[in-house]
Amino acid sequence: MVRPVRTFEEVLNISVGITVVGIINVDEKAQTLTTVIWQVLQWKIAGLSWDETECGTTRVSILRENLWVPDIHITEFTEEDKSPITPYVYINSTGFVYDDKLVRVASSCRLIIYTFPFDVQNCSLTFETYLHDTVDVTVTQSTTAEEVLEESLNEIRTEGEWELVGVDIVPTLLILDDRNYSQVIYYLTLRRRPNLYVVNLLIPSCFLVTVDLSSFLLPPHSVDRSAFKMTLILGYTVFLLIMNDLLPATGETTPLINAFFSLSLALMVASLLETVLITNIYFNSDQYSVPPHWLSVLMLKYLAVLVCIPPKIKNNKVTIFLNQAMNTISSRDLQNMSRGGDEDADADADADADADAEKPSPERVLEELKNVRQTLTAIRLQLDKRFQGTKRSQEWQEIGMVIDRILFGVYIIFISVSFIIIISIWTWESSY
Template identity: 60%
Template sequence: MTEVKPAELIFLCFMLLHGFVATLNCTSPTPESLFAALETNVFTKKLLRPVKNFSTPINITVGITVVGILGVDEQSQVLTTMLWQVLEWEIEGLSWDEEECGSKRVSVPRELLWVPDIHIAEFMDEDKSPKPPYVYLDNTGHVYDDKPVRVVSSCRLVIYTFPFDVQDCLLTYGSYLHVAADIRLIQGPTAEEILAESREVLETNGEWKLEDIRVAPSTLTLDERSFSQIKYHIILRRRSILYVVNLLIPSCFLITVDLFSFMLPTDSVDRSSFKMTLILGYSVFLLIMNDLLPITGETPLINVFFSISLALMVTSLLETMFIVNIQNSTSNTIMVPHWLSVLVLQYLAVIVLLPRKRVVTRATYFSNTAARAQNFSINSISAFHLQHASGDDSLAKPPMTPPEPALDELRKLSRDLSAIRLHIEKHDQGCKTMDEWRMIGKVLNRLLFGMYIVFITVSFITIICIWNLSKTPQEG
């Protein structure tokens, strides 16, 4: 252990009681003379906080300028920025005469002066920026420390409103060891000045735009110890034009095509195949889209938008299958129920702006068929009819009874004609039933088309409103 000489101990106690340093006296106005005076009175005391009394806190003025936004990693929740960091403080009691020493300000090596242990609480990686070896020292004892800092900081990134998200990343400056009674941080430039200078010198921003900067001095209390801090809120806004062009517009185009596919006639065009092709194309689009979306544990609202779009396309396909089944399969075997015909053709048709259609019931059909069959029966054939069939219209001659074979042939022909008529009437009723089913399908198709439009409109307006209302970043 090195023995402390009594003279050195007395000198140290004298300095602690009567001030840190005094006015420097230079032998000549040369750099060598000034450096010798600093080495004697300042550099030897670099291990001590430069105050006259240890109970006096030293004020550290902090200022930053954002010169680059290097990257935002949503998955790791990390922000990488490039800053110009300025720290200023006073060496209490230090001064020299400018004319006597030959300079008002001098650059000195950083390691020869006491430097505060100011750090950023959100640091996540080593600072790999160049380290300037010098600081400025004024003749009033003012120290000016300006250096670049590459900050890799943690940031709570909220991507719910991606790609229209605004991020609020916090940089908290404070002393790692010294409490507020020893080191007190003072805000330097105002937030407006920092923002204006940052926008002027900002070179690297890429996907992100520097929206705003906020400054808020604060105090951190831990285990009855208070630490002075300054919090800088870096507000970043994502440039969304790339994602709008590559994601939202193509998705809206596909939804629009699916929407207008309702206008295709189901009886002459295979609408189901068309919609299945759209769903396949949209699925391929979603696979390509995954490379552009940020990977985090949070689900962005744009994913909900894509899910709703895909669900609407699948629903549209199911609706088409339902309508095709009504118009083609059911109409060949089953008559339209009376309640369904009344509900759709009398009421829903009015809602979808289609004309009402007269409802033909099963009882009406069979009563008309029976009446027509009774008016033209085989037993109604008489000699008078046969006489008219032979082309003899003379009233002078008495009616003659035709031969029996001719009467049998005419009766057989009558039965065939009656069967043909009944078959034609049955076919005609089947066509009417098919037309009625097709009319029901047309009404339901237009009704579901209207519901489809309403649901798309409400969903998209809701999502757009949520995007607009969620653009304000959270304070943290």
């Protein structure tokens, strides 16, 4: 019933060893880790020993209730211990007690999921006593970290989402109210297997973004392009709703993959709005006013070169083919035309006696020619006006083409940078 030492001044040394046999669950939202470990405690009972030859055995098993058992606990416990009860412990002939039992540990762990699904977590299991300080009890490790890792990898039975990749052991001292408590901290390094999330989340999302990128090859003024993009946005939204259960939920940090999905959806929406804008420019640009000078210079002189659109050679000349001889017709010419008409009429007098009477007078011919001239002048004015409207419309269309090419370049840069970051994180975490 008391601490098994020869004198009360003697410090009892308790060694702690563990073996991880299962990683059951990692809850990102609750920030908890559930594992199954073999916990081995060893301590010596002073004065308890026997002769192996005389007694015929090196160890015996007795009820735990008949011995003093240290109050070793794990400080990260978050739930009631539901481990199976082991009523017996072993005592060997030298007086050492071996308390070996299976423990289901539901411990708190600060999970950082920024690099999900390529994240590596570091969780701790701190072994200490409830009441005994360093004056009475010291807690030490029984094996090295390399031995714990090797034995755990040989004994582990679960092949789930997480794998154990490292173990570190740090003896430390806790100071509370001028009392020192001995501790041993086991750090378990866990790595998530990302294959499930890469196949179900990243690859389909990259496929949809690539298909949306290929939609820029469609004519920008085509109505089918906007319908195609709306269908893609709808499909991507349904995809995110279906795969929402696979994403971790925590209020501390936002995973990088969530930002990737949000940016992908934002780019799809931006490309749809840009397609609507360009379609409107192509069909209604003749109703717009002249583009501002600064906008024309910025888009057509600088940004067009940046996105590899060659400038178009503008021709401001207007060629209207008119019969210039009509503007220089004189009365003498009209009289000659009339005299020639009279000679032809005399020659044909036998064929048609009334033809000369029906010939128009010179004044009437001049009046008709003046009407023709006015009509051609009006046509020329309309052509000039139409040409000016076409020039304004073409300038707006060129601006729309530059905007379309800029967004296409932004899309390519975003996809390239995203792929490089994902592959880099995956490679770095895999080589841990």
